[in-house]
Amino acid sequence: xxxxxxxxxxxxxxxxxxxxxxxxxxxxxxxxxxxxxxxxxxxxxxxxxxxxxxxxxxxxxxxxxxxxxxxxxxxxxxxxxxxxxxxxxxxxxxxxxxxxxxxxxxxxxxxxxxxxxxxxxxxxxxxxxxxxxxxxxxxxxxxxxxxxxxxxxxxxxxxxxxxxxxxxxxxxxxxxxxxxxxxxxxxxxxxxxxxxxxxxxxxxxxxxxxxxxxxxxxxxxxxxxxxxxxxxxxxxxxxxxxxxxxxxxxxxxxxxxxxxxxxxxxxxxxxxxxxxxxxxxxxxxxxxxxxxxxxxxxxxxxxxxxxxxxxxxxxxxxxxxxxxxxxxxxxxxxxxxxxxxxxxxxxxxxxxxxxxxxxxxxxxxxxxxxxxxxxxxxxxxxxxxxxxxxxxxxxxxxxxxxxxxxxxxxxxxxxxxxxxxxxxxxxxxxxxxxxxxxxxxxxxxxxxxxxxxxxxxxxxxxxx
Numbered sequence: 001x002x003x004x005x006x007x008x009x010x011x012x013x014x015x016x017x018x019x020x021x022x023x024x025x026x027x028x029x030x031x032x033x034x035x036x037x038x039x040x041x042x043x044x045x046x047x048x049x050x051x052x053x054x055x056x057x058x059x060x061x062x063x064x065x066x067x068x069x070x071x072x073x074x075x076x077x078x079x080x081x082x083x084x085x086x087x088x089x090x091x092x093x094x095x096x097x098x099x100x101x102x103x104x105x106x107x108x109x110x111x112x113x114x115x116x117x118x119x120x121x122x123x124x125x126x127x128x129x130x131x132x133x134x135x136x137x138x139x140x141x142x143x144x145x146x147x148x149x150x151x152x153x154x155x156x157x158x159x160x161x162x163x164x165x166x167x168x169x170x171x172x173x174x175x176x177x178x179x180x181x182x183x184x185x186x187x188x189x190x191x192x193x194x195x196x197x198x199x200x201x202x203x204x205x206x207x208x209x210x211x212x213x214x215x216x217x218x219x220x221x222x223x224x225x226x227x228x229x230x231x232x233x234x235x236x237x238x239x240x241x242x243x244x245x246x247x248x249x250x251x252x253x254x255x256x257x258x259x260x261x262x263x264x265x266x267x268x269x270x271x272x273x274x275x276x277x278x279x280x281x282x283x284x285x286x287x288x289x290x291x292x293x294x295x296x297x298x299x300x301x302x303x304x305x306x307x308x309x310x311x312x313x314x315x316x317x318x319x320x321x322x323x324x325x326x327x328x329x330x331x332x333x334x335x336x337x338x339x340x341x342x343x344x345x346x347x348x349x350x351x352x353x354x355x356x357x358x359x360x361x362x363x364x365x366x367x368x369x370x371x372x373x374x375x376x377x378x379x380x381x382x383x384x385x386x387x388x389x390x391x392x393x394x395x396x397x398x399x400x401x402x403x404x405x406x407x408x409x410x411x412x413x414x415x416x417x418x419x420x421x422x423x424x425x426x427x428x429x430x431x432x433x434x435x436x437x438x439x440x441x442x443x444x445x446x447x448x449x450x451x452x453x454x455x456x457x458x459x460x461x462x463x464x
Contacts, residue, residue: 007270009101011277012055013108016064020146021054021257026061027069030081033088039127039137042089045082045113046121047144047152049094050164053115053261059108066106074100077109089138091124092117097268097462114265118168198240198379199414202323206236206381208291209325213315216305228313231330231347231386233354235273235361238381239322240416242374246320252300253284255371256318262367266426267360267459273326274316274364277302287317297321322372324364330386331357339393349390349406351438352399355452356459358382359430366422379416380433387411392441403442411437427453 018024023044028037041056048054058077061067069076079098086093097112120143127137138144142154145164155161217228247255256276263272276284287301299319304312312334316326331353342348361380369375388409392401413436417429427449435447 007101008272008275008277009099009110009270010103011275011279012110013057013059013101013103015278016057016060017278018150019054019257020051020148020150020254021048021261023048023054023056023150023152024060024064025056025058026067027058030076030085033084034128036128036130036136038085039089039135041082041137042085042123042127043138043144044152045086045096045111046090046123046138047146048113049116049121050144051115051146052167052258053113053264056111056113057108058111059106066104066108068106073107073109077111082111089123089125089127090121092119092121094121112264112268115262116167120164120168198238198416202236202238202379202381202414205238205292205317205319205323206234206325206383208289209236209315209317209327210234210383211291212289212301212303212317213327216303216315217313219305227333228329231333232327233330233357233385234325234327234383235357236325236381237323237361237365237368238379239365239369239372240376240379241322241372242376243372244321245372245374247322247371249286249298249320252286252318252320255368256284256300259364259367259371263360263363264460266363266456267356269356269459269461271312273314273357273360274302274318274324292319299323318368322368324368326361332390335395337395339395342391342393347386347390348393349387349441350394350399351392351401351441352394352396352455352458354384354437355430355434355455358433359426359452359456359459362422362426362429362433366419366426369419369422375419377416377418378422379414381412381414382433383410383412384437385410387440390441402445403438406440408440411440413437425449427456 016022016024028041029035030038030041044056048056059066059069077098082096082098086096094114096114099110101108101110123138123140123142123144126135126140128135130136139154144152144154145160147153213232214229217225220228253276256274260272260274260276282302282304284300284302286298288295288298297319299317301317303315305315312328314326314328318324332348332350339348365378365380369378386409387406390406392403394401413433415432422429431447431449431452434452438445438447
């Protein structure tokens with residue numbers, strides 16, 4: 001139905017601008033283990049991990065122009081080469097992923113750096129010494145962070161510790177909450193439906209985003225527009241905090257980027273929810289909507305309808321008070337290849353894709369909730385439209401598929417969970433949200449947390 005022409009990695013290299021989460025580097029000889037260049041790369045890896053994760057991209061001069069490499073990029077900048085640098089200079093160890101993308105005749109090496117855990121990344125070895133006996137590139141025992149310039153610098157003042165300590169505390173809290181939540185719940189979902197004021201507030205937000213999606217679809221050719229109006233999936237959530245706090249508008253885009261990267265420890269396949277593209281025509285911008293709180297509430301919004309040759313037609317909103325919504329066409333409707341048993345005019349449904357998406361929206365909500373204090377619970381509203389006559393099928397023979405043709409066209413699921421459960425019992429929350437949808441295809445199969453947990457390792461694609 002569509003042809004995909006853009007990916008997140010392509011967006012990163014097309015018009016890159018260095019940020020706290022993004023470092024651009026020229027080609028460096030990483031083969032020489034005694035080279036100070038390797039120590040310098042280790043410094044950037046540590047600083048970006050301590051920032052909360054991000055990217056290091058090779059193939060750019062200092063002025064931002066591209067530069068072609070001499071030699072085999074995929075060999076000299078492989079996963080093993082980067083892992084060797086981490087192993088030599090940094091602790092605790094962490095796993096980076098390396099991908100390769102070409103643009104403007106230059107192949108770039110893109111290193112994805114995960115966020116630190118409950119402890120910051122610390123350097124354990126000095127870089128090579130210069131003629132005066134001074135270490136180059138990195139110093140042992142230092143904790144590097146990203147400065148606003150941006151640069152990778154050692155912590156030298158109490159103020160620089162604040163955000164790093166906060167992230168470490170949150171990571172340690174998540175570990176403890178997860179442990180105690182599992183013990184207390186005993187694996188039993190504690191979600192509840194609240195049909196009152198909070199449900200109404202989330203429902204209005206959800207409907208306003210859906211109306212915007214339909215208005216954006218008008219730009220498409222008639223056949224595509226009618227299809228989109230009848231076939232879409234929408235994920236919405238709302239964070240309820242006792243203090244009713246808000247993200248400062250000046251921090252909104254940074255938070256959106258930070259949360260997007262946090263999700264990648266659980267779901268990473270090259271096209272993430274709420275991705276803040278940098279190209280102007282589809283980058284997030286502040287908007288208002290008369291249908292949202294009378295038009296007084298501003299929010300970040302992005303629409304891929306501006307890039308209407310891509311197979312992905314996501315639109316999303318994130319409000320300052322902790323509401324978010326994303327609506328998109330079915331993954332299955334974008335694939336040019338179809339399962340052998342699905343006819344040319346038939347619609348199909350891959351359960352694994354929808355479990356992955358629900359996992360991603362729950363992980364996103366968890367990361368967003370950590371930007372607020374006194375969080376009581378997180379409410380989810382998920383809607384599938386265009387289910388009727390979809391046949392369970394998959395392109396991957398290793399995935400589980402069961403059930404019969406769906407006879408209902410729409411399914412809406414609403415549930416609220418304590419924040420501790422979203423942090424500590426991800427498979428329970430996901431299974432609880434997905435099970436009502438799966439019953440429409442297969443009434444006999446039990447969508448258990450254990451079964452969902454077994455699917456989750458496949459949600460991360462190495463190198464993306």
